[in-house]
Structures are given as structure tokens and as C-alpha cells.
Amino acid sequence: MAKIIDGKAISNAIKDELKEYVEKKKKEGKTANLAVVQVGNDPASSVYVNNKKKACAYIGIGSSSYELPEDVTQEELLLLIDRLNKDEEITGILVQLPLPAHINEDTVIRKIDPGKDVDGFHPMNVGALSIGEDGFVSCTPQGIIELLKRSDIEISGRECVVIGRSNIVGKPMAMLLLRENGTVTVCHSRTKNLKEVCKRADILVVAIGKPKMIDHEYVKEGAVVIDVGIHRMENGKLCGDVDFDDVCSHCSAITPVPGGVGPMTIAMLMNNCCKNIS
Numbered sequence: 001m002a003k004i005i006d007g008k009a010i011s012n013a014i015k016d017e018l019k020e021y022v023e024k025k026k027k028e029g030k031t032a033n034l035a036v037v038q039v040g041n042d043p044a045s046s047v048y049v050n051n052k053k054k055a056c057a058y059i060g061i062g063s064s065s066y067e068l069p070e071d072v073t074q075e076e077l078l079l080l081i082d083r084l085n086k087d088e089e090i091t092g093i094l095v096q097l098p099l100p101a102h103i104n105e106d107t108v109i110r111k112i113d114p115g116k117d118v119d120g121f122h123p124m125n126v127g128a129l130s131i132g133e134d135g136f137v138s139c140t141p142q143g144i145i146e147l148l149k150r151s152d153i154e155i156s157g158r159e160c161v162v163i164g165r166s167n168i169v170g171k172p173m174a175m176l177l178l179r180e181n182g183t184v185t186v187c188h189s190r191t192k193n194l195k196e197v198c199k200r201a202d203i204l205v206v207a208i209g210k211p212k213m214i215d216h217e218y219v220k221e222g223a224v225v226i227d228v229g230i231h232r233m234e235n236g237k238l239c240g241d242v243d244f245d246d247v248c249s250h251c252s253a254i255t256p257v258p259g260g261v262g263p264m265t266i267a268m269l270m271n272n273c274c275k276n277i278s
């Protein structure tokens with residue numbers, strides 16, 4: 001039976017460490033303030049945004065909300081970001097994605113001051129990661145590295161296969177695994193022989209966005225399986241991109257959904273916010 005990697009417990013431990021750090025910094029008169037921008041009121045985005053604000057409150061980071069109507073113009077949104085960039089009280093800026101179709105996400109991301117880009121989405125931060133320089137790193141892949149390290153799972157020298165090549169997860173995941181000296185393969189929708197490639201993996205990271213797509217036929221006996229997907233099934237329960245019940249008996253460790261990667265994303269966002277305490 002696989003070890004179940006408890007992302008909730010690990011994220012709680014990280015948040016407690018950060019809380020202590022923030023309290024110490026407060027005594028030196030230093031604080032962090034996160035600006036959270038949401039456009040429209042997509043229910044899923046509202047849940048994420050609320051969880052982020054709750055985590056800030058728990059750790060002792062200030063947060064301010066900017067809720068803009070669905071039909072706000074791109075220009076107005078860019079003006080707000082400009083104002084937040086210049087505001088010395090604000091140490092981090094997060095624009096919740098996705099944005100409505102009439103707004104260009106890339107333009108918005110590029111507008112955020114890279115030094116306040118706690119999501120790590122700005123091309124300057126993405127570039128810094130790819131050449132091994134310091135900068136903000138995308139929270140979900142950074143959270144996965146932290147899960148592996150805190151579960152004493154060796155990355156160096158091991159075969160790591162990432163399924164998915166998004167800018168937010170797949171690509172930065174590959175860069176981070178490489179930085180940890182893993183041997184990295186990135187698979188995507190055009191990959192041939194996906195099963196065979198995945199079966200090579202000592203560490204398989206799945207971010208494809210298809211419920212329960214990965215069954216035991218994709219998994220080498222004893223591999224570590226990290227599931228980034230989250231989907232609501234017809235019965236109301238959540239599931240990942242991995243068929244957990246089917247894969248469980250084949251692997252040495254696996255993240256559950258919910259309670260695996262998800263909570264780590266917020267813990268790493270808080271970690272990024274704490275980098276800017278001044």
C-alpha cells in the first residue's frame with residue numbers, strides 16, 4: 001500500500017513556520033501586504049481568493065481586496081495594477097485567473113511589477129527560474145518540490161516525468177525538477193507512447209486536466225505519483241487526474257485529491273509573500 005502524502009498537514013506546518021517568522025519581523029516593524037485582485041464573481045475563483053485571504057490573516061500578512069466587475073475594461077485593470085505597483089505599502093500583487101475573455105491575461109501579467117509578482121507568472125520571473133537566478137517561482141510546482149522534500153523523496157538522479165506543459169504548472173515544474181538534478185521528460189497531448197514514457201518515471205507529476213485519466217498502466221511499480229488535477233464529479237465529490245484507487249497499490253507514495261497538492265499552492269503563495277517583508 002502506498003504512503004499517502006498529506007499535503008494538508010505539510011501545508012499547515014509551513015504556515016505555522018511562516019506565522020512565527022512574520023511575528024518576529026513585526027517586532028522589527030516589518031510587514032507584508034498582499035493585494036488580491038478579482039474580476040467578476042466566478043464562484044470557484046471566489047473560493048480560491050477567500051482561502052488566500054484567510055491564509056494571510058492566519059499568518060499575519062495584511063491583505064486588501066480589489067473586486068472589479070466582469071465588464072471592467074482592460075485599461076481600468078491596468079491602471080489599478082499601476083497604482084498597486086507604485087504603492088509602497090503593497091508588497092505583493094495577485095490577479096486571480098482566469099480573466100474574462102475581453103482582457104488579455106499576458107498583458108495583465110506583464111503589467112505587474114516583477115518584484116511584487118508573488119504568483120511568479122511574470123516573464124522576468126519565469127526567465128530567472130530558467131537560468132537559475134533568484135525570483136518568484138510559480139506556487140503549485142514549488143509546492144510539489146516542498147512536498148517531495150518534506151516526505152524525504154529523493155529527486156536527484158531520478159527519472160521525473162511531467163504530464164502537461166502549461167506555463168503555470170508543467171513548464172516551471174520541469175525547471176524545478178531539473179534544478180534538483182532530476183532527469184526530466186515533459187509529455188503533452190502530442191506525446192507518442194504516453195504510457196511507456198510514464199512507466200519510466202520514478203516520480204510522475206500529472207497535470208493534464210482530465211479526471212482519473214492516469215490508471216496503473218501508466219505507473220511503474222514503486223513510483224511516486226503527484227496529482228495536480230482537481231475535478232468535481234457528478235456525485236459532488238472531488239477527484240484528480242489520477243485514478244487514485246487503481247494506482248494506489250502500484251506506487252510507493254501518492255498525493256490524494258483533495259488534501260495533496262492543493263493546500264501546498266496557498267502555503268507557497270504565503271511563502272512568496274513573506275520574501276518581501278520590509
Ligand code: GUN
Binds near residue numbers: 096139265
Ligand atoms: N487561478 C488558478 N490558479 C491560480 C494561481 O495560482 N494564481 C492565480 N493568480 N490565479 C489562479
